[in-house]
Amino acid sequence: MSFAQPMATRRSSTGISTGKLAVWWVIVSEIVIFGGLLVSYILYRLYHDQWSSEAAHTSLIAGSINTFILLTSSLFVVLSHRAIEDKDPQKAFKYLWYTIFGGLGFLVVKSIEWTGEITHGFVMTKSLFWAFYYTAAGLHALHVIAGIIIMAIISFDIKKNKNLQRVEYIGNYWHFVDIVWIFLFPLLYIAK
């Protein structure tokens, strides 16, 4: 028996569409999750000056490439949204997959980066700095993976001209993931 969407979902007393409103609330909860982790990191980092000797070993090149990738993928997803507004779901499909490839590229760079670091002995138990490094970047990477999966599902829908409004929603989520990285980048790679 197929699922019938309730009429509740289509109402909009606020003027904001239900799906978009829900994603804003998801972002609200994610800000405090990442915020809690990053506040903890900043508290410790400011106290532990000596972490700079560990932090010197993070790869600025890998971090910069990944920042570039995520910023560009953010562009692609908003262009995908633009395409939906222009009533061109096939173009939107294309841009959505550019975004997905960006996300996959990010994960590939991160895997190479982490493999290098782990084989050189920079593991979670080596220093609390590395524990934070892997936890924060790892939590972020999990969100990248979740975003990629959801984008792929939405892309197949929009190819059939269904649920076009969801491109904007996953776009907002993806921009949030990008913004988290925008803060992780200086914390872990520049001002270390």
Place this chain on the structure above:
Amino acid sequence: MTSSASTHSEQSFWQKYIFSTDHKVIALQYFFTGVMMAVVGAFLVYVFRMQLAFPGKEVLGFGVVSSGEYNALVTNHGTIMIFWVAMPMLIATFGNYLIPLMVGCDDMVFPRLNRLSFQIFFLSALVMLASFFVPGGAFGGAWTAYPPLSTDPNYSLTPAGSTFWVLAVALEFVAFLIGGINFITTAMNSRAPGMKMFDIPIIVWMIVIASILFMASVGPLIAGAVMLLFDQLLGVGFYDPSKGGDPILWQHLFWFFGHPEVYVVLLPALGIVAEILTVFSRKKLFGYKTVLYTTIATGVLSFFVWAHHQFVAGIDPRMANVFTVTTILISIPIAELCFVYIATLYKGSIEFTTPMLFALAFMAEFLIGGVTGIFLGSSGSDIYFHDTSFVVAHFHYTFFPISIIAVFAGVYYWYPKMFGRKMSETLGKIHFWGTIISFNLIMIPLFYLGAAGQHRRVYNYEHFSELSKPYLQDLRVFATVSMIVMLVFQVPFFYNFIMSLFRGEKAGKNPWKANTLEWTTVSPPPHGNFAEFPKVYRPPYEYSVPGRKLDYWPQNEKA
């Protein structure tokens, strides 16, 4: 506009009751899970209170209680009661059941997400229960799980139990985050035409604000719990000073959530009480906007008081000063709410039905809880009272009204809507008096014991000469016996609940003559809720309006 009730084909037992996406079924799934966990939580307190009253003696149904087992009993009693009884019954049961009905739509905006949130919640309950059966036994480091006791198995002696505990709590958090999205979005967006912001019933506002408070406060603790898990499993040292960590950080992360959490459970209880007080005094809520703005102010202020749980933990004393001031301040909006509720009763036409009795008892008991909180919120007196039974009595005078009294009130009130029949008033009153009187007889001795210096989480006071005096031990026995009496008085409730399903007086659509939208549809409401979706013409508390023949005026009735 017609409803979608007619478009669903015949559903199997599994689709209708186990894998349902209907908010009413999910609400009851949360409710019955909460009841089962409450039975577990009650069993735990029965065992450890028997140990306190008769130390070293074999407890019927458990055996002799060791010190480690005692710790596990008190830890899991607290954890289960807060996360698997209070939250599901107050927020998930009443929120799920009532929000779509009260705003006049056919379901939550994301029914499948709703089902997922219950499934995650149910899984979390299973993980929590599983922790009792793992090698080493259940976690015994208090519901606050301070490291290093919670991270180092050499201290906790429960390596597996500690991890299961953290996982169970983390899963429960995820379930309520997901559920919260549904509650907030549905209440914000799916309202009936004509239902403006100040026409929303207070209980809906309360559950929505509670969900927002939960969402905003649990994040840092989720981060902290991940860090705790890594400390437990990998020994990384987030909270270990020898590795660069700090156990006080955990305390801050925990209580940053822990304090708003008590308001997360208080607000829905206040909502239930508001609905009941207005209906059974046939009076408008004294100050709707006052209640709303005061609640929002309380919610905001609740983020500024958390370190009052850490006054003697070694925090900076200057911070203690700040948090004392904010803590005393927060009693003001709560007191304001109490005054507004009492003013609602004034010159009302009171009907002492069972739900009304429980709602009134909530006011009286919560008042005691609130007032005793002042002693604890002042850092000076807290130096003496911290970690004594005084604290235990204080938080039971707040938590018990919230998670037990208000829930009973809500159950007796909405049972006719949920099941189409009324519960027995006679049995209800027996249940009420038996519960309330015995509850006070349990807790008042604990205030006295706490003031006499009895510390919490001690499994045998015979080891302390100044605490093993006969008159103190007598109080412990008295409290334990009162607890057993209270547990016995829950039997009429269970019997009433089950028997009324089959032999209760049939309730029509609106047996209490209330105004809110859930009473305009059939009892119990069908899938899709309304044959015709209502429009709203007035606020929810138009009772005893002068000039009208009837003393109530449903929201959906045309002028």
Place this chain on the structure above:
Amino acid sequence: MSVNTTSQHYVKIWGLLLFLLVVSICGPLLGIKVVTLITAFGIAIVKAWLVAANFMHLNIEKKYIVYLLLSMIILMVLLFFGAAPDVMKPGGNNWERVSTTVK
């Protein structure tokens, strides 16, 4: 279609973001700590605001959404200052903490 939501506009913002990325990478090269901090975090804040306002369309979204998101950030600042006196100065002002080796 307002001028804020054309493809061109998004590409321009992206270009600005990349420029800022380069500046933030070059910041540490000057060796002055304060400059590094400003370029690293100041630019991060600007980049985040550019993405939020232009890509997430917060510049045309209802104002209360913006306030809601800002409140969450304020809560995180509150958490920082509430915990800082303990985590960043565990020994207090009046004695030296020698009992545990800090790595």
